[in-house]
Amino acid sequence: MRKKIVAGNWKMNLDYNEGLALFSEIINIVNDEITGTQQAVICSPFIHIHSLVQLAKGYNKVAVGAQNAHQAESGAYTGEISAKMIKSTGAAYVILGHSERRQYFGETNALLAQKTDTVLKHDLTPIFCIGETLQERETETHFDVIKTQLVEGIFHLNAEDFGKLVIAYEPVWAIGTGVTATSAQAQEIHEFIRKEIAAKYNQEVADATTILYGGSCNPKNAAELFAQGDIDGGLIGGASLKSRDFVDIVKTFN
């Protein structure tokens, strides 16, 4: 059985106190209402992480993650945060390659391959994001784009390391737009990703890989999306900023 994960991506929202208050609400509701084995994760801005980890102690249904990490171990990179620093807070996950990082910060597949190596080296779980733009879908190059992101970003890993990461398929046209991929569109890509993993590694590795859907996922559309055979949870943007909505999405797997 693949691990089911619902990860919230708070992006650059919530000041320190607001973040702690929201996280406290989330862990309380998760504790009361989640009966399954699914894992909830909150990927917060860096400034919250250490405090959230402290709040989450004793609540193993909620883990904490970062939204980025630098590829280098340490050094003269003013303003950056290393994977080792993230690990030292007690966080467990790191989102890599979100389309906003690719678009606004010029992150390439080659850079993301380095970041993946560094994050894995520090025993953190990368949530590696891939997805096509609207133009790429309209010109029917989306399968090629996704394959290239896989090949250049993560297919250099050996099977053991590959088995430690989580993939998130986030069509760029569905991020922050309120437009969601239909469950059939999402399933088609998830199935494609799993087939590519099977071709590169083997069926066992492919069957064990958790692949999340992200992009305007909310409590109304989560059940249909998560019912698809190759969708193992979600990476949740706006809806993760509301405790009730986020936990309702996590509850889909109860």
Ligand code: 3PY
């Ligand atoms: C969204 O749902 O908009 C996201 O970007 C999740 O990462």
